[in-house]
Amino acid sequence: MAGTAQYEELVRQFSAFGAVKREMNRIMPADCPSGSASVLTLLGRYGDLRMSRVAELLSVDLSVTSRHVAHLAERGWIERSPDPADKRSRILRLTPAGRIRLDELFRRTTRLLAERLGDWSDEEVGHLAQLMARLRDSFGECRTVPRPAPPPPEQTTRTPAST
Amino acid sequence: MAGTAQYEELVRQFSAFGAVKREMNRIMPADCPSGSASVLTLLGRYGDLRMSRVAELLSVDLSVTSRHVAHLAERGWIERSPDPADKRSRILRLTPAGRIRLDELFRRTTRLLAERLGDWSDEEVGHLAQLMARLRDSFGECRTVPRPAPPPPEQTTRTPAST
DNA sequence: TATTGTTATACTCTATAACTATA
């Protein structure tokens, strides 16, 4: 249990993080802003997903997901197929063009991080990622959905649709 | 120097951080959204500041700062006095009402963090704050200076003046 | 001519609410 002075410092760092995020956004191509990119990333990692699952993983409203997904589908980067098990649902899947796009985005972000974090040790990067993951868990528990349902850390390139 | 797999994981965590930020924003009072609050926080920490200095510390454009500052000044939380040394500048200062407001905001954020991070150790909180501070430094170094794209070294003729 | 700050405009992300179609 930490003291208020530490919390204050943490809040300051949270606020300062905005600058990092903006710089990440700036390197995104105009036709694939960060919101859409995050959906693409999720599909690349977890395989086929339903809209509602994407919204849950991103911790955003379903309406937000819907917009980003429509954006991606218009450009042919993802495909929305009806779910045979539930006709209300739609299954999202990366297309080959989407995977190419995703790889390209990945190269951009990796290059930027390599530039900026060139003097960070492997351990430091891992530690930051780990603490931020825990932070998200600590915040997510009460907000997202009753079940965080941690996805298996498998190879995820071709995970078959759950269900 | 970390590998691309670690960078990929870090990018994912950066994206997930949005959920934390949104929850922090949600607890802000309607008349003092996060953008304005960050200006207030800066003044509480550093004392009197010039507009341009605030913009620099927040890593946002001066026009953005101008809007947030106007918002705060309208509500009597800060005061803009002319800088006697440079009549173009304005010095920002927290008013007593502004300090009260700031304390109240501080209580809100502290309470939220105490709820969410109740099971974090003092050391973990400190470590996260430290790593995020370093992250900001790593990103900030190349950005604070407002010319990412160096203009042509020549300046004898003014090409863009066409109309 | 360069810098400080203001304002107008536009774009992205987000949530809420109303709506359709399924369950």
Add this chain to the structure above:
DNA sequence: TATAGTTATAGAGTATAACAATA
């Protein structure tokens, strides 16, 4: 009645560009 998804609307944050005043 409840859930999955779409769409319209509104609010916040930000950047760019044009502008005013001063250095």
